[in-house]
Amino acid sequence: MVKGSRGSATPLYVVTPTEKDIYTAMRAWLLSILPDCMRVIQGQQNRAAAPLDPFAVMTIIARDRIATNGWSYTDTTRVVEEQVKLTMQVSVFGQASSNQMQLITALWRDMEAVDYFRAQPIPITPLYTSSTRQLGFINGERQYEDCWSVDLTMQVNLTVSVPQQFADSLSVDLIEVDTSYPEQE
Template identity: 35%
Template sequence: MTEGTVLTALGQWLCATVPLPAASVMVGQVNRVAAPVGLFVIMTVAGRARVATNRTTYAQGCRIVWMQQQVDVRVDLHGPGAGDGAGRIALLFRDPACAAFFAGMNTGAGGVTGGIAPLYATTAQQQAFVSDAAQYEDAWHVTLSLQVNSTATFPQDFANTLSVGIFETDATFPPE
């Protein structure tokens, strides 16, 4: 699962939760997008950590390696209502409806659903923010931690058939 897949899924949940139009949710750092007017959200991946040892499964002709990791995403809210939006996000991130939202999303290859689950959210915090016009603006942030299950698939040879027979060892394989 790519970082883009995780941020797309989280952005859709944020749009439904705050609520916001899709154009008001952006990815942070080098996004080259001007800040919109009104309430908007910037998502920035803040960290990744492995939460379990890899698991390996096998399918027809392939080996599948599963990795579980925690992905932390800092969500910055700017504009009128940012504090209320941050509080709403922190409140609803651990709600069963949030887990169901991510569980039902198509986030994997081949139409696989699931792969993302909410872990926890930090407390919403206000931050100092001065705009390019030297004006103080309402800005809040909350960090959301998600469990992300990623896979990598590799080709794998298997022995599909086995010939069993009785052989006279010395006749078939003479001693040297």
């Protein structure tokens, strides 16, 4: 990792997994359990029309530290690990959205989700869900549509790689002090 200056293209510190990695992993899990007709998108996207029914929207809504940092070392970096409790709101729109929401909450609290994420490279562990809620949603045609929402809480272990200098060998020379540094009078 190269130490960059402000405005440089090379970042000084890198957080992994990134928010994009988390969204990608969660989208893959949702697509693996929902019917093939469901689309899953990230929320809070500008200038993006909602897909046609049925679809799900994911939005990260909270991050809380849950432990003191841990760390490890490589030859050139100190790797800081932070355990974070991350909450993602998932909303499901369209007919049968209450059934799809029941599927999501049942499997999030099951070994199915734990095993799925354990097999992935992103360090996500499902923890718990909020109560599901029915939201009033009015579409662009001013028609009510079914929309169910839940907050999925997970543990994500984030790492930050901090550049650090290390010595892997030392050169020792003997210097005779009295000769090299005679006493001054």
